[in-house]
Amino acid sequence: MDIIASHGFTLLALACVFGLFMAWGIGANDVANAMGTSVGSRALTLKQAILVAAIFEFAGAYLAGGEVTSTIRKGIIDPTMLADSPDLLVFGMLSALLAAATWLFIASIRGWPVSTTHSIVGAIVGFAAVGISVDAVAWGKVGTIAASWIVSPLLAGSMSFALFISVKNLILDHDDSFDRARKYVPIYMWMVGFMISMVTLVKGLKHIGVDLDFGLGSKFVDAMAVSAVVGVVVALIGAFLLRRIKVTGNMNSGENVEKVFGTLMIFTACAMAFAHGSNDVANAVGPLAAVVSTVQSGGIISAKSAMPWWVLAIGAAGIVVGLATYGWRVIQTIGRKITELTPSRGFAAELAAASTVVLASATGLPISTTHTLVGAVLGVGLARGVEALHLPTIGAIITSWIVTLPAGAGLSVLFFYVLSAVFG
Numbered sequence: 001m002d003i004i005a006s007h008g009f010t011l012l013a014l015a016c017v018f019g020l021f022m023a024w025g026i027g028a029n030d031v032a033n034a035m036g037t038s039v040g041s042r043a044l045t046l047k048q049a050i051l052v053a054a055i056f057e058f059a060g061a062y063l064a065g066g067e068v069t070s071t072i073r074k075g076i077i078d079p080t081m082l083a084d085s086p087d088l089l090v091f092g093m094l095s096a097l098l099a100a101a102t103w104l105f106i107a108s109i110r111g112w113p114v115s116t117t118h119s120i121v122g123a124i125v126g127f128a129a130v131g132i133s134v135d136a137v138a139w140g141k142v143g144t145i146a147a148s149w150i151v152s153p154l155l156a157g158s159m160s161f162a163l164f165i166s167v168k169n170l171i172l173d174h175d176d177s178f179d180r181a182r183k184y185v186p187i188y189m190w191m192v193g194f195m196i197s198m199v200t201l202v203k204g205l206k207h208i209g210v211d212l213d214f215g216l217g218s219k220f221v222d223a224m225a226v227s228a229v230v231g232v233v234v235a236l237i238g239a240f241l242l243r244r245i246k247v248t249g250n251m252n253s254g255e256n257v258e259k260v261f262g263t264l265m266i267f268t269a270c271a272m273a274f275a276h277g278s279n280d281v282a283n284a285v286g287p288l289a290a291v292v293s294t295v296q297s298g299g300i301i302s303a304k305s306a307m308p309w310w311v312l313a314i315g316a317a318g319i320v321v322g323l324a325t326y327g328w329r330v331i332q333t334i335g336r337k338i339t340e341l342t343p344s345r346g347f348a349a350e351l352a353a354a355s356t357v358v359l360a361s362a363t364g365l366p367i368s369t370t371h372t373l374v375g376a377v378l379g380v381g382l383a384r385g386v387e388a389l390h391l392p393t394i395g396a397i398i399t400s401w402i403v404t405l406p407a408g409a410g411l412s413v414l415f416f417y418v419l420s421a422v423f424g
Helices: 002-040 046-064 066-075 086-110 116-132 139-172 177-208 219-243 254-280 282-296 309-336 343-363 369-382 391-423
Strands: none
Touching: 002 046, 002 086, 002 116, 002 254, 002 282, 002 309, 002 343, 002 369, 002 391, 046 254, 046 309, 086 116, 086 282, 086 309, 086 391, 116 139, 116 282, 116 369, 116 391, 139 177, 139 254, 139 343, 139 369, 177 219, 177 254, 177 343, 219 254, 254 282, 254 309, 254 343, 254 369, 282 309, 309 369, 343 369, 369 391
């Protein structure tokens, strides 16, 4: 208590700096994964991808980031174990932020696509188990999160496989593929609009004080009705844009058909950026929120507290800056080295990954966007056969995933002891 009373402002300042550093790492590494398919398939240029991500990552993080944030903050550590020593929680969360951010910085410079969720969860478990007590860790919750690291790529891969097969059967494997593309692609656009709208209405608007109630029944029914309308609007806009595509040569050539999917990729890129922001902002602002709550309450560790709007804003801003500065390195790895991507393949991967991440955000489960997107890209590749995959790159990516957990935990323990010595 005395440490928090004496150094409260300093600890808050460090938490904001470390949280911003962590959010930067998420932008440099994980957002690159989210936008990699768009750039890799050449549906968007790097500058266009950064602009799309800047808008929709911020919107997803700020509007729909609170549900996952609560899971990261309250689910991994048992707060009752720290009721008499809130300074240890503060030191631990600061250590976790700095450790995960440092590892992401190293990985991003090297172009390694690692999991920010792995990084922060490993860091929190590391400081809690070594610096406090093994019993302080809610191992059941950690096990649930670990299971999601396997489930999420399998789910995303299965969805992307099914989506791409549907595209082949409905559009690509027909002589009149261009006309069929303009006919069926608006349906896929409706799916994108519906998905983004649902997570915003159900989970997001409460963060800005808007209560959804249109008198149609339950709030979920209200959200579905509104989202269906939003999806129709998105589909109509998409259909208008599709009519403006300039055809060159044979109308049903692969080049012209891919132009249609290039337009669709703009919508799926928005969806993926929004979904990523809503899920992964928790990795930066979860520990930050824990420090803010504990310091501002004078050392009282509360099981529930409101998420300050400026905490989400710090996370959202850091993510955007990270992508703009170092995101291109990991984009190259994800977008061009796993399998050859075209706009139609990239669409299937992005929509499947976005759907998986939005589903996780809506249920409060902190999955790894890296695992999800890589799983989705693998699913698209497998739809064309194993020979379409670049196995050495996949092996390197999996190796980097394995290293991330112990790296985060080890750095966290080191920083925990340093902070304890400085302030203790």
